[in-house]
Amino acid sequence: MRCRTIPVMTSSDTDYDVVIVGGGVAGCASAYHLATDHDVAIVERGQIAGEASGLAAGLVAPTLFHGSHPDVARYANQWFREFDGTQNFSFHERPRIEFIQPDSEDVARERAATLSDEGFPVSFLEPTEVEREYSRFDASRFAGVVEYADTGWVDPYEYTVALQKAAEARGVDVFRHTPVSDVHVEDGVAEIELPERSLSAEYCVMATGWRTREFLSEYIDLPIRPFHLQCAMLRLEEPLDDTFPLGRVAREELYFRGELNGDLLVGGGEYLEDNPEVNASGSGTDDEFRLHVASTIPTVIHGAERAEFVDGWSGVDAATPDTLPLLGSSSALPDEIVVAVGLNGLGMVNSPIAAEAVRSYITGEEPAFSVEQFAVDRFEDGAADFDLRGTFEMEGAGR
Ligand SMILES: Cc1cc2nc3c(=O)[nH]c(=O)nc-3n(C[C@H](O)[C@H](O)[C@H](O)COP(=O)(O)OP(=O)(O)OC[C@H]3O[C@@H](n4cnc5c(N)ncnc54)[C@H](O)[C@@H]3O)c2cc1C
Numbered sequence: 001m002r003c004r005t006i007p008v009m010t011s012s013d014t015d016y017d018v019v020i021v022g023g024g025v026a027g028c029a030s031a032y033h034l035a036t037d038h039d040v041a042i043v044e045r046g047q048i049a050g051e052a053s054g055l056a057a058g059l060v061a062p063t064l065f066h067g068s069h070p071d072v073a074r075y076a077n078q079w080f081r082e083f084d085g086t087q088n089f090s091f092h093e094r095p096r097i098e099f100i101q102p103d104s105e106d107v108a109r110e111r112a113a114t115l116s117d118e119g120f121p122v123s124f125l126e127p128t129e130v131e132r133e134y135s136r137f138d139a140s141r142f143a144g145v146v147e148y149a150d151t152g153w154v155d156p157y158e159y160t161v162a163l164q165k166a167a168e169a170r171g172v173d174v175f176r177h178t179p180v181s182d183v184h185v186e187d188g189v190a191e192i193e194l195p196e197r198s199l200s201a202e203y204c205v206m207a208t209g210w211r212t213r214e215f216l217s218e219y220i221d222l223p224i225r226p227f228h229l230q231c232a233m234l235r236l237e238e239p240l241d242d243t244f245p246l247g248r249v250a251r252e253e254l255y256f257r258g259e260l261n262g263d264l265l266v267g268g269g270e271y272l273e274d275n276p277e278v279n280a281s282g283s284g285t286d287d288e289f290r291l292h293v294a295s296t297i298p299t300v301i302h303g304a305e306r307a308e309f310v311d312g313w314s315g316v317d318a319a320t321p322d323t324l325p326l327l328g329s330s331s332a333l334p335d336e337i338v339v340a341v342g343l344n345g346l347g348m349v350n351s352p353i354a355a356e357a358v359r360s361y362i363t364g365e366e367p368a369f370s371v372e373q374f375a376v377d378r379f380e381d382g383a384a385d386f387d388l389r390g391t392f393e394m395e396g397a398g399r
Helices: 025-034 062-066 070-083 102-117 127-133 156-169 209-215 287-300 347-363
Strands: 016-021 040-043 096-100 122-125 144-148 173-175 182-186 189-193 198-206 225-235 246-249 254-258 264-272 308-319 326-328 337-341
Touching (some): 025 347, 062 347, 070 156, 246 287
Parallel strands (some): 040 173, 096 246, 198 337
Antiparallel strands (some): 225 308, 254 264
């Protein structure tokens, strides 16, 4: 990732220092982080959080997904606790248990020990310990679970709108229902074309999710692909209480958390999306996913056999070949165009990471963590036709 070394000063020659295209969680978090000392606008074609960012299940587990880069995990863990309470946003702290198959036990134990040595509150629990600590679970057919005690969940819409409002409180302008048709750079100035006018800026941040590949195709074949993710809401006979943890059975490609009203939210059903435009603003769940939830969840959670399916939805996010986002610029892009895309089913977790990386690129400040693994140019040419790994083949999956 290339870094600018000269901090940007407000320029009277441009409308803004930074224009951010896309009012999802990546765009709103980036705006909030930049707005302390930059003149910023967000331009969104629809509503804030109107696509993937309003549809997420909201599980947040930085240590699980970024534990091999401890500084990244620590930064994100701290961020959610610091932002808690801002603009009505709540971070609901809950432990998370990852069910481990017998043939993954050695790897999972080693990983738990490594993370624990790094100072993260992570431990391996035997099935009997699981049932003692989390009595609603049946862990008998697993080797055990890896328990993360630093995780939690967010309401994704509430979180994204809190970021937008907090950014506005710092002076950010928000243009809603304003599709951007083109972004180009002339004489070192980014020109952002809106329906009836254009905006000029020192930098343009593209936080436009899966659409960014087509949008920037004249410059670069960005390795991102749209993929479909689903959620089902189940009502159990005995409602869940606030001791119910987040969890995942990676080999079954399902994850879950409790809702405040005691319902169970189950996520999964991921596949590459052929029709992203149709499903981007949300659609229902498919039979295959619902049947898989119905046959799997009762084998893990006591009393789920008679659960009632009360709601279901799906959305589209941008996947990357290695499951990590693309943050910064590229040798194929003008320096003034920055991307914050490919949040790969983990946009809530990745939002502060994306925002910090974008800020460090634009300001030239030392980032709070190493950003090399997010470099846009880290793939070979032709990497854009990859198979989906989604969220279930990321590090720590214990499949
Ligand atoms: C069912 C489901 C469950 C999920 N569960 C989780 C979870 O548990 N934990 C987690 O961390 N993540 C989860 N995610 C993933 C998370 O929602 C996404 O990673 C994240 O929302 C992506 O944010 P984004 O800002 O990149 O994209 P988006 O939210 O898609 O935002 C991009 C925005 O850009 C706008 N835009 C596009 N083109 C233009 C244009 N030309 N002009 C102006 N605006 C434009 C779009 O309208 C959109 O609002 C889930 C996602 C889904 C769908």
